[in-house]
Amino acid sequence: MNAQSVGCPVSHQFDPLDLRDPFPLLAQARTEEPIFYNAAIDYWIITRHEDVKAVFRDHETFTAANTITPIEPFSAEVQQMLAAGNYTPVPVLSNNVPPDHTRIRKLVNKLFLPRRMRHFEPAIRALARERIGALMDEGNRADIVAALTYDFPAHVLFHVLGVPDEDVPQVKAWSDNRIELYYGRPTPAEQIERTKGLVPFWHYVVGLVERKIENPTDDLTCDLIRMRNGDDAILTVNEIASCMITLLVAGHETTTAQLTNGLLHWLSDRAQWELLCEQPNLIPNAVEEMMRYDPSVCTWRRYVDKDVIIDDVEIPKGANLLLMLNAANRDATIFPQPDQIDVTRKNLKEHLALGYGIHYCVGAPLARLEMKVLFEEMTRLLPSLRLLPEQSLNYTRNISFRGPTQLDVVWDGIAQS
Numbered sequence: 089m090n091a092q093s094v095g096c097p098v099s100h101q102f103d104p105l106d107l108r109d110p111f112p113l114l115a116q117a118r119t120e121e122p123i124f125y126n127a128a129i130d131y132w133i134i135t136r137h138e139d140v141k142a143v144f145r146d147h148e149t150f151t152a153a154n155t156i157t158p159i160e161p162f163s164a165e166v167q168q169m170l171a172a173g174n175y176t177p178v179p180v181l182s183n184n185v186p187p188d189h190t191r192i193r194k195l196v197n198k199l200f201l202p203r204r205m206r207h208f209e210p211a212i213r214a215l216a217r218e219r220i221g222a223l224m225d226e227g228n229r230a231d232i233v234a235a236l237t238y239d240f241p242a243h244v245l246f247h248v249l250g251v252p253d254e255d256v257p258q259v260k261a262w263s264d265n266r267i268e269l270y271y272g273r274p275t276p277a278e279q280i281e282r283t284k285g286l287v288p289f290w291h292y293v294v295g296l297v298e299r300k301i302e303n304p305t306d307d308l309t310c311d312l313i314r315m316r317n318g319d320d321a322i323l324t325v326n327e328i329a330s331c332m333i334t335l336l337v338a339g340h341e342t343t344t345a346q347l348t349n350g351l352l353h354w355l356s357d358r359a360q361w362e363l364l365c366e367q368p369n370l371i372p373n374a375v376e377e378m379m380r381y382d383p384s385v386c387t388w389r390r391y392v393d394k395d396v397i398i399d400d401v402e403i404p405k406g407a408n409l410l411l412m413l414n415a416a417n418r419d420a421t422i423f424p425q426p427d428q429i430d431v432t433r434k435n436l437k438e439h440l441a442l443g444y445g446i447h448y449c450v451g452a453p454l455a456r457l458e459m460k461v462l463f464e465e466m467t468r469l470l471p472s473l474r475l476l477p478e479q480s481l482n483y484t485r486n487i488s489f490r491g492p493t494q495l496d497v498v499w500d501g502i503a504q505s
């Protein structure tokens with residue numbers, strides 16, 4: 089059965105930009121119509137774990153060339169604005185293909201080695217304590233996104249990349265803007281408006297790299313510059329700036345949403361939260377289970393480079409695939425009782441929330457470390473944390489990044505003597 093099957097309920101109801109509660113329909117798709125075509129965005133939708141993993145594994149048939157392609161193609165006016173603004177990033181990681189991807193990825197891998205990340209752990213923990221302390225000083229109620237999860241990952245990332253901390257609000261705004269431009273469906277007027285934010289973001293990054301070349305410091309950006317060693321055959325300066333803009337988007341929006349998804353689900357199930365407070369050694373497992381249960385990068389893309397058949401469905405060369413990581417992660421053939429949170433699952437790390445294969449998330453060691461540290465500190469300092477009842481959650485309309493934009497929480501205040 090495929091997308092064109094008349095009257096098939098799943099493909100007719102599916103709205104790829106509506107991330108409010110995709111799980112029931114995806115569960116139906118996995119059993120009734122695991123691969124279907126969606127005309128609204130011209131993508132084939134893949135839902136089963138086995139199929140998603142097979143696509144990730146075969147990077148020659150299914151390339152990553154379309155992962156940063158705007159869902160709504162750029163208008164002529166927008167293209168002209170980008171050309172006039174000298175907007176010149178090149179594919180380096182997410183949307184690059186071998187052999188160039190292999191060359192660049194080998195270098196960037198070295199930046200995020202778990203050993204190098206551990207060096208940053210004390211600073212990440214100090215930041216977590218400081219932010220939670222400030223939250224507690226302000227009262228006993230907050231929107232935890234605005235107060236903590238929105239910018240905590242950016243402050244961590246800026247620290248490791250050596251980007252000025254005071255630039256966090258501006259870069260966050262530019263990144264939000266970029267996500268809506270590439271992964272949402274802006275109107276022509278919105279597209280123009282958002283493009284106005286793209287050009288200064290690029291020039292900011294280029295300026296940052298130029299300054300670091302002049303005045304090297306002890307951070308990952310300078311590690312990359314040092315690896316280049318002035319040799320364009322190793323890495324060009326434009327490629328370094330392109331890596332930086334990629335990291336300055338991929339390295340915090342993802343983690344912001346994942347932290348918020350985690351808090352939402354743990355606090356929704358008091359027993360799970362209390363378990364983590366009592367046994368913080370379970371937190372690394374809990375982080376994996378959250379990525380499985382509600383991955384912040386809920387879908388990712390691939391481009392079909394030759395005619396293929398997946399599960400009896402013929403897909404032509406030139407087609408685009410939307411890999412439903414959120415559906416694959418709840419495939420009962422891999423994860424029994426997939427709709428239940430269970431931090432003791434034996435095969436937790438088989439989730440696909442961080443991708444698989446040659447493009448597997450290069451920032452995974454940093455993401456895991458900062459989520460672990462923040463949750464360790466939250467369960468320790470705020471064990472009474474709970475959700476404000478009866479709140480409705482809002483999710484930005486886009487195809488790939490899922491996390492509530494606001495999450496109201498309360499906790500017990502410090503008893504007054």
Ligand code: HEM
Pocket residue numbers: 144152181182183193245334335338339340342343346379383384385388440441442443444445446447448449450451452454455
């Ligand atoms: C919980 C947080 C995160 C999630 C859920 C996440 C998820 C993902 C996913 C699904 C991919 C695509 C993998 C594939 O195509 O096989 C990816 C790639 C990538 N991620 Fe992450 N990510 C997270 C955090 C980070 C962080 C902290 C950084 C940087 C510091 C980062 C940088 C990247 C980059 C550069 C790529 C492209 C790698 C390549 O194509 O070789 N991510 N991530």
